Amino acid sequence: xxxxxxxxxxxxxxxxxxxxxxxxxxxxxxxxxxxxxxxxxxxxxxxxxxxxxxxxxxxxxxxxxxxxxxxxxxxxxxxxxxxxxxxxxxxxxxxxxxxxxxxxxxxxxxxxxxxxxxxxxxxxxxxxxxxxxxxxxxxxxxxxxxxxxxxxxxxxxxxxxxxxxxxxxxxxxxxxxxxxxxxxxxxxxxxxxxxxxxxxxxxxxxxxxxxxxxxxxxxxxxxxxxxxxxxxxxxxxxxxxxxxxxxxxxxxxxxxxxxxxxxxxxxxxxxxxxxxxxxxxxxxxxxxxxxxxxxxxxxxxxxxxxxxxxxxxxxxxxxxxxxxxxxxxxxxxxxx
Amino acid sequence: xxxxxxxxxxxxxxxxxxxxxxxxxxxxxxxxxxxxxxxxxxxxxxxxxxxxxxxxxxxxxxxxxxxxxxxxxxxxxxxxxxxxxxxxxxxxxxxxxxxxxxxxxxxxxxxxxxxxxxxxxxxxxxxxxxxxxxxxxxxxxxxxxxxxxxxxxxxxxxxxxxxxxxxxxxxxxxxxxxxxxxxxxxxxxxxxxxxxxxxxxxxxxxxxxxxxxxxxxxxxxxxxxxxxxxxxxxxxxxxxxxxxxxxxxxxxxxxxxxxxxx
Ligand SMILES: Nc1ncnc2c1ncn2[C@@H]1O[C@H](COP(=O)(O)OP(=O)(O)OP(=O)(O)O)[C@@H](O)[C@H]1O
Ligand SMILES: [Mg+2]
Numbered sequence: 001x002x003x004x005x006x007x008x009x010x011x012x013x014x015x016x017x018x019x020x021x022x023x024x025x026x027x028x029x030x031x032x033x034x035x036x037x038x039x040x041x042x043x044x045x046x047x048x049x050x051x052x053x054x055x056x057x058x059x060x061x062x063x064x065x066x067x068x069x070x071x072x073x074x075x076x077x078x079x080x081x082x083x084x085x086x087x088x089x090x091x092x093x094x095x096x097x098x099x100x101x102x103x104x105x106x107x108x109x110x111x112x113x114x115x116x117x118x119x120x121x122x123x124x125x126x127x128x129x130x131x132x133x134x135x136x137x138x139x140x141x142x143x144x145x146x147x148x149x150x151x152x153x154x155x156x157x158x159x160x161x162x163x164x165x166x167x168x169x170x171x172x173x174x175x176x177x178x179x180x181x182x183x184x185x186x187x188x189x190x191x192x193x194x195x196x197x198x199x200x201x202x203x204x205x206x207x208x209x210x211x212x213x214x215x216x217x218x219x220x221x222x223x224x225x226x227x228x229x230x231x232x233x234x235x236x237x238x239x240x241x242x243x244x245x246x247x248x249x250x251x252x253x254x255x256x257x258x259x260x261x262x263x264x265x266x267x268x269x270x271x272x273x274x275x276x277x278x279x280x281x282x283x284x285x286x287x288x289x290x291x292x293x294x295x296x297x298x299x300x301x302x303x304x305x306x307x308x309x310x311x312x313x314x315x316x317x318x319x320x321x322x323x324x325x326x327x328x329x330x331x332x333x334x335x336x
Numbered sequence: 337x338x339x340x341x342x343x344x345x346x347x348x349x350x351x352x353x354x355x356x357x358x359x360x361x362x363x364x365x366x367x368x369x370x371x372x373x374x375x376x377x378x379x380x381x382x383x384x385x386x387x388x389x390x391x392x393x394x395x396x397x398x399x400x401x402x403x404x405x406x407x408x409x410x411x412x413x414x415x416x417x418x419x420x421x422x423x424x425x426x427x428x429x430x431x432x433x434x435x436x437x438x439x440x441x442x443x444x445x446x447x448x449x450x451x452x453x454x455x456x457x458x459x460x461x462x463x464x465x466x467x468x469x470x471x472x473x474x475x476x477x478x479x480x481x482x483x484x485x486x487x488x489x490x491x492x493x494x495x496x497x498x499x500x501x502x503x504x505x506x507x508x509x510x511x512x513x514x515x516x517x518x519x520x521x522x523x524x525x526x527x528x529x530x531x532x533x534x535x536x537x538x539x540x541x542x543x544x545x546x547x548x549x550x551x552x553x554x555x556x557x558x559x560x561x562x563x564x565x566x567x568x569x570x571x572x573x574x575x576x577x578x579x580x581x582x583x584x585x586x587x588x589x590x591x592x593x594x595x596x597x598x
Contacts, residue, residue, distance in 0.1 A: 180440040180448065187426045187437045194424035197386060198487060199412040199441030 020163055024156045034155045040267035041162040042224040045169055046217060047248040047263030048256045052173050053213040054245075055253030056182065058189025059206070060113050063104055063120035065241040066127050067214045068221025071097045072231040073131065075222040076144040086149050090222040097218020098211050105210030109203060124236050131233040143232035146225055158227045165223060166260070169216045173256050176212070185209050246297045252310025261309050338364055338494045338526050339399055340385075340416075346393035347380055347550075354380040355391070356550035362495065362528075367521050369541030369558070370530045373570060376547040378530045379421055382497050386418045387411040399494065413442060417493035421500045421530075423480040427473035431464065432456075434472050434483055438491035451490070458489045461519075463512055478509040485516055496520070497528045502536055514540070538562070546570065 027034045046064060054060045074096045075089030084092070104123065108116050131138045138144060149161065176182055184205045187195040196202045225231040234240070244263070251262020270290075340362040347355040354377045362368065372378055383389045385396060387408040396404040403411050417438075426434050435455040436448050443451075459465040462482045467475060472483060481501060488496055501513055517540065521527055528545075531537045537544070537558075544561040546554040548570040554561045561567055 183429075183433060183437055183440055183448065186429055186433070190426035190428060191424045193388065193408075194420065194426065195437065196408040197388075197412055197418055197420075198438040199409050199491060200437060201407075201409050201441075203407075 017167065024159055027159075028156055031155050034159055036268060036271045038155070038159045038162045038227065039224075039271075040264045041159075041166045042220055043244065043247060043263040043267040044260040045166050045220040046244045047251065048170060048173060048260040049213045049216045049220075050244055051248045051251075051253055051256055051259035052177065053209060055248065055255070055259070056177055056189065057185035057206075057209040058113070059108075059209060060117050061104070061108075061120045061210070062117055062238065062241050062245075063123050064213070064217055064244060066120075066124040066236045067097045067101060068217045068224075069127070069131075069231065069233075069236045070100055071218030071220070071222035072146070072225035072235075073138065073144060075226065076146040076231060077138070079147055080144070086147055086226050089146075090219065090226065093222035094215055094219040097221070098215040101210040101212075101214020101218075102207060104214075105207035108210075109206060121238060124238060124241065128233045128236040131236070138233075141233060143230040145230055146228075148229065149223070149226050153227075161223065162227070165220055169220070170256060170260060173216070177256060181205070181208075246294075249301065250296060250308055252307025255307065255310040258307050258310035262307065338362065338524075339397075340495055340526070341397040342381075342385070342394070343397065344394040345381075345384060345391045345396065345404075347377075347384055347389055347391050353550050355384065357394070358547070358550070358552050359394075360545060360552060360555055362526055365521055365524045365526045367517070367527045367540060367542045368529065369537040369544045370528050370547065371532070371534070371537060371544065372547035377550040378547055379499055380550075381547065382418055382499055382528075382530065385411075385497065386416055409441065412438070412491060412493070415492075415494035416497070417488040417491045417495070418497040419481070419484040419488065419499055419501065421503075423477065423484055425472040425475070425480045425483050427471065429472060430469055431459065431472055431475070431483055432468045435459065435486055435490050438487050442491060455486075455490065458486045461489075462486050462516065476506075478505040481505060482509060482512060482516075485513065489520070493525065495526045495528065497530070499530045500532065501529065502531055502533045510536075 023037070024034065027037060046068065050061075050064050053064070071090070071093035074093035075084075075086065078084045078089045078092055079086065104120065108119060111119060132140050135141070149158070184195070184200045187198065187200055188202050188205055192202050225235075243266075247263035247266045248259040249262075250266060251260065252258025273292075342358055342360050345355055345358045346353070356377075358377075358381060370378055370381070380389065384391050384404070387403070387406050387410065391404050394404070395402055398411070398414060398416060401414070403414065403416075406414075426437065429437075432452070432455055435458065436451055439451040439455070440446065440448060456465055456468065459468055462485065464479060464482055464486065467479065472480060475483060485498075485501070498517075501517075502510055505513065514536075517527060517529070529537065529540065541558055544554070544556065544558045545552060546561060546564075546567050548566075553566045553570060554564045556564075
């Protein structure tokens with residue numbers, strides 16, 4: 001046990017978590033930076049759960065932001081109309097997101113990848129437009145106000161709440177990915193027909209992966225927007241979802257940790273690059289940030305398909321890179 | 337005792353009648369060859385038996401239970417395993433992980449490491465133990481076929497259906513596959529082997545089924561089937577007749593077979 005804990009990956013993990021737990025000590029004088037980092041945790045949850053859904057289980061869904069929105073809107077509307085506490089609202093929002101995930105999973109059972117993407121894009125857009133048009137109920141584009149998690153919550157407390165959610169969901173997802181569940185969903189990603197011929201109940205695991213990831217983003221969304229204080233239909237824009245996907249891809253789609261770290265740094269740098277001070281001048285980067293981000297994405301897809309971070313993480317935390325050299329070795333032995 | 341009964345099974349795709357009233361029975365650990373010209377319905381029969389397709393008519397009974405209409409994973413867990421004409425290894429998983437999938441599916445409460453030992457033993461038997469940690473996609477085509485055979489052993493089925501196990505396989509690996517069939521058959525498992533490789537199939541099988549246009553036109557000992565006029569007739573359309581009866585179909589056909597299923 002002790003020996004296992006002394007492995008580099010565990011040491012790296014402890015250092016990483018330690019840094020995150022300790023950093024409010026540095027950040028607490030700058031509420032803005034604190035909020036940026038807290039928001040980045042939210043995006044890390046989105047990206048890593050999307051990596052589980054799309055990278056590990058092969059379900060390329062665009063409905064992730066919409067499900068986070070469902071969590072937030074449910075909590076907000078219940079709080080406004082029924083006077084529920086934020087905690088009750090968060091629970092309800094999480095459950096509803098899970099139920100919607102269940103329905104999406106069932107409806108998409110027989111859909112091939114491209115159709116699943118189209119279906120979930122359509123779903124997100126319809127939901128967003130519905131939220132805009134039913135403004136008497138949803139406040140439309142003005143956005144729906146949400147109470148703070150509790151009265152007098154501080155930025156530091158909000159930081160720890162989000163960090164706790166991130167670490168908790170990462171632990172859960174890691175456990176899932178390394179258990180039989182992970183084995184089955186990966187076999188399903190590779191070949192559904194072969195997986196079921198090997199005894200895997202593909203239908204069950206496909207629905208389960210949608211439900212689990214929907215619960216996670218529903219919970220994260222409901223909690224995060226209670227901290228922000230307002231949620232608008234814009235959060236569900238396909239552009240937002242695309243950003244999450246890009247973050248996961250840059251970090252490494254098949255790696256929960258890669259996606260989380262990729263999202264964290266993308267989010268922080270996108271925020272920090274709003275304005276750049278050079279020699280006393282302030283340059284407004286505005287939309288140019290996204291152009292740079294897009295370039296980075298293109299670079300990743302072209303030159304580093306495992307993501308930019310995953311190879312590093314793999315070396316640091318995992319067994320080490322496996323090589324594709326066997327093919328060459330055996331090609332000589334065998335003519336096909 | 338292993339028992340499979342195929343009772344008057346039909347399967348049509350739109351206008352195409354792929355299986356046209358097929359009936360046969362398997363008792364015990366028989367080693368059966370299934371042959372027939374391209375498009376005869378061999379793969380379709382496999383897909384009906386393992387639950388990929390629901391037959392449009394007829395019934396399938398396995399070890400005293402009706403299984404047609406059950407999903408493939410249920411049929412697999414009941415002890416009917418199959419390989420695919422075009423290999424379907426889980427390419428972005430390691431060879432070892434490939435092996436663990438059926439074991440875990442079959443044993444809901446087991447842990448993965450409980451089956452590491454068995455997986456390594458099977459890989460050793462297949463002369464693939466040095467490849468256990470590699471991704472399946474880095475294996476050659478023949479090795480991927482061996483991997484599919486290995487996965488089957490982890491599923492531990494009563495009946496094993498092999499769809500074209502010899503197509504495109506290097507002679508060296510072919511010997512391993514022969515030995516696999518021999519050893520596993522002697523362990524008490526029944527085999528249905530689909531092949532266009534007449535030499536292999538005639539020497540291997542104890543009993544031969546011949547499909548043509550979805551109908552079972554012959555069922556018997558290889559020697560008798562070889563001289564069956566209906567069988568000779570069926571193969572006549574494809575290639576010229578040889579003195580002995582059935583013409584040995586050349587290696588070129590294997591590629592056709594692979595393509596037609598893709
Ligand atoms: N999914 C499908 N949809 C439509 N037609 C199909 C389908 N599968 C098979 N068929 C048709 O059913 C017939 C039997 O095909 P099958 O693949 O079972 O033949 P086979 O005996 O395995 O041939 P081969 O030796 O080429 O592998 C063919 O006419 C084929 O075109
Ligand atoms: Mg076939």
